[in-house]
Amino acid sequence: QQQVKQSPQSLIVQKGGISIINCAYENTAFDYFPWYQQFPGKGPALLIAIRPDVSEKKEGRFTISFNKSAKQFSLHIMDSQPGDSATYFCAASSPGNTPLVFGKGTRLSVIA
Amino acid sequence: DGGITQSPKYLFRKEGQNVTLSCEQNLNHDAMYWYRQDPGQGLRLIYYSQIVNDFQKGDIAEGYSVSREKKESFPLTVTSAQKNPTAFYLCASSFSGQTNTEAFFGQGTRLTVV
Numbered sequence: 001q002q003q004v005k006q007s008p009q010s011l012i013v014q015k016g017g018i019s020i021i022n023c024a025y026e027n028t029a030f031d032y033f034p035w036y037q038q039f040p041g042k043g044p045a046l047l048i049a050i051r052p053d054v055s056e057k058k059e060g061r062f063t064i065s066f067n068k069s070a071k072q073f074s075l076h077i078m079d080s081q082p083g084d085s086a087t088y089f090c091a092a093s094s095p096g097n098t099p100l101v102f103g104k105g106t107r108l109s110v111i112a
Numbered sequence: 113d114g115g116i117t118q119s120p121k122y123l124f125r126k127e128g129q130n131v132t133l134s135c136e137q138n139l140n141h142d143a144m145y146w147y148r149q150d151p152g153q154g155l156r157l158i159y160y161s162q163i164v165n166d167f168q169k170g171d172i173a174e175g176y177s178v179s180r181e182k183k184e185s186f187p188l189t190v191t192s193a194q195k196n197p198t199a200f201y202l203c204a205s206s207f208s209g210q211t212n213t214e215a216f217f218g219q220g221t222r223l224t225v226v
Binding site for chain 1: 116118143145147152153154155156157160162170202204206207208209211212213214215216217218219220222
C-alpha cells in the first residue's frame with residue numbers, strides 16, 4: 001500500500017512558467033511533509049518542508065500548499081528555470097522522527 | 113565540513129557474493145537510514161537505526177543486513193539472498209526526537225551485479 005501518492009510522473013515546463021507537483025497521503029498521523037530535489041547521480045537534498053499547522057509556506061520561488069482536510073500537499077515552482085530540471089520527491093513522516101515515506105518522484109524538465 | 117559520506121560511489125558484485133556499503137556521518141545525528149532507489153519507484157526504506165546497537169527493518173529488508181556499533185557509522189551488507197540487488201543505495205541521517213527534522217542524504221552508491 002503506497003502511503004504517499006505523487007503526480008505527475010514527469011513534467012515539462014517552459015522557462016519562466018509554473019511547475020506544480022501534487023502529493024496525497026492516507027496516514028492522518030503524518031505531521032511533517034518535506035520536498036526533496038535530486039539531480040542525476042546525486043543524493044536528494046531538502047528543498048522545503050511544511051508542518052500541518054500552516055496551509056502554505058514560501059521560500060523564494062518554491063511554495064508548498066497544504067490541505068489537511070483533503071490530505072494533499074503540493075509544490076509550486078514559480079518562474080521555473082532550466083537549472084530546476086531535476087527529480088522531485090514528496091515525503092511524509094509521523095511524530096517521533098519515524099523514517100520518511102517517499103512518493104515515487106516527478107522528473108521535471110524546464111525547457112528554454 | 114559536516115556531512116554524510118558513502119563509499120564506494122560505484123560497486124560491482126558477482127552473483128553469490130556479499131558486499132558491504134559504507135555510510136559515515138559527522139553530523140552528530142542519532143538516527144540513520146538506508147534507502148534503495150530504483151527508476152520510477154521512489155525511495156524505499158531498507159533499515160533504520162535510531163540509536164547505537166539498535167536497528168529496525170524497513171519495507172524491503174529481505175536480503176540485507178546492517179549493524180550500528182558506532183553512532184557515526186551504519187554499514188549495509190547486501191547478501192547473496194538479495195535476488196535483484198542492482199540499484200542506487202542512499203544513506204541518510206537525522207536528529208532523533210519527538211519533532212521530525214531534516215534528513216540529510218549521502219551521495220549514494222550505485223551497485224551493479226555482473
